[in-house]
Amino acid sequence: MHIPNGFIDPKMATGLGLASAGALAYCFAKVKALVASPVLKEALAGVGKTISSISGKARSSFGDTFIIKMGAVASLIFAAQMFNFPVAQGTSGHLLGGVLAAVILGPWAGTIVISAILTIQSLFFADGGILVLGVNIFNMAIIGSIGGYYIYYGTKRLVGFFPGAAIAAWLSVVAAAAATALELGLSGTFELIETMKAMLSVHAIIGIAEAAITIAVLGLIMTIDRKLIEAFNNNE
Amino acid sequence: MNKSILFILVLSFGVALTASIFASSHPDGLEKVAEDLGFINAAAETPGAMPDYIFPGIKNEVLATVFAGIIGTLLTFWLFWTVAKFFRPASQ
DSSP states (O other): OOOOTTSSOHHHHHHHHHHHHHHHHHHHHHHHHHHHOHHHHHHTTTTTOOOHHHHSSSOOOHHHHHHHHHHHHHHHHHHHHTOOEEOSTTOEEOOOOHHHHHHHHOHHHHHHHHHHHHHHHHHHHOOSOSTTHHHHIIIIIIIIIIIHHHHHHHHHHHHOHHHHHHHHHHHHHHHHHHHHHHHHHHTTSSOHHHHHHHHHHHHHHHHHHHHHHHHHHHHHHHHHOTHHHHHHHHTO | OOHHHHHHHHHHHHHHHHHHHHOOOSOBHHHHHHHHHTOGGGOOOOOOSSGGGOOTTOSSHHHHHHHHHHHHHHHHHHHHHHHHHTTSOOOO
16 A cells, blocks of 8 residues: 555645654654663563573663564564455555554554554665655554554453454554545545545455454464563553 | 564564565555556656565566565664664673
8 A cells, every 4th residue: 555656745745744753753752761661671571581692792671672573573564565465356465564563562663663664665665655655654654553553452352352453453454545545535646535435445355354464463473472462562 | 582583583584485476466455446547657656776576687586576575674674673772781
C-alpha cells in the first residue's frame, strides 16, 4: 500500500507529513523515557539480560537491548513485507506489520519501527515516494501501530490475545486502505467513492492474510520466548 | 546477544530469502486499484538504489532480489543497532 510520488496533492502531503513528524517526535520521547526508566529496567530484567556477550565489554542494560529488539522486529517485518502473496485475479498483498510490531514492542516503538522500514524502503528501494513518505508513515505506521494497538488493547479484553490481535491486524489494513482512498480522493487523483470501494474490497481480503501472519508470528515468538511479548504488555 | 532476539534476526534473513524466491510479482492492492481505475500513470518514477528490490548489475533476478532483500534486512537492523549503542552503558 506504499503510495508513490504523484498520487497525492502536495498540500496534503505536506500536512500529513507534518502530522507524522509530530507523532513521531512524541513516539521518540515515549521510547526514550521507556529505555531510560529504571522501574521498567528492573521489571524487565529478564528481557534485558545478555547483550554483553557481543561486545564482550559492555554491561547489559534494558535500554540498548530494547532498541536491539526493535531492530530485530524491524528486520523481520522488512523481510516479511517483501513476501507478496497472491490475493485474487492478478493482485498481491503483503504484510504491513503495524499491529505485529505494536503488540511486541508497544505502540510508540512499533510506530518508530514501521516508520524506519518505510523510510528505508522509500530511500533505497523506490518503494513508496520520498515526497509522500509522511503520508505513508501516517497510513501504515501511525494508523497501523498506534491505532492498531488500541484496537488490540480493547478487543483482547473481550475476546483474548490472539483474536484481539487478529481483529486489530485486519482493521489496521482496512483503515489504512480507507485513509489511502480518502487521500487519493481528496487529492483529486480519482473519484473518491470509486477509489474507496475498490481499496476497501481488495484490502478486506489482504487484511485476512495480515491477521493470519500476525498471529502466526506472535505464536511463534511466544513459543520461543514468552517474555519477548508479555514483558511489555504487563507494564502497559 | 539475547538468544530470542538472535532467533528473530535469523528468522528475518530466512524470510527475506524465501520471499526473494516465492513472492508474487503481481501488483499489490493499491497498484492494482490504480491500474483498474486508470490512474496508475499519475505515479512519478522514483529513483532508488535498488528499485523493485532488485540489486543492480545481477542478471539472475532471484539472486538480485536475494541480495537486495538481505541488504535491506541488514540495513534495517543496523540502523537500530547503531542507535542502541548510545544507550549502552560505558564499559567497566
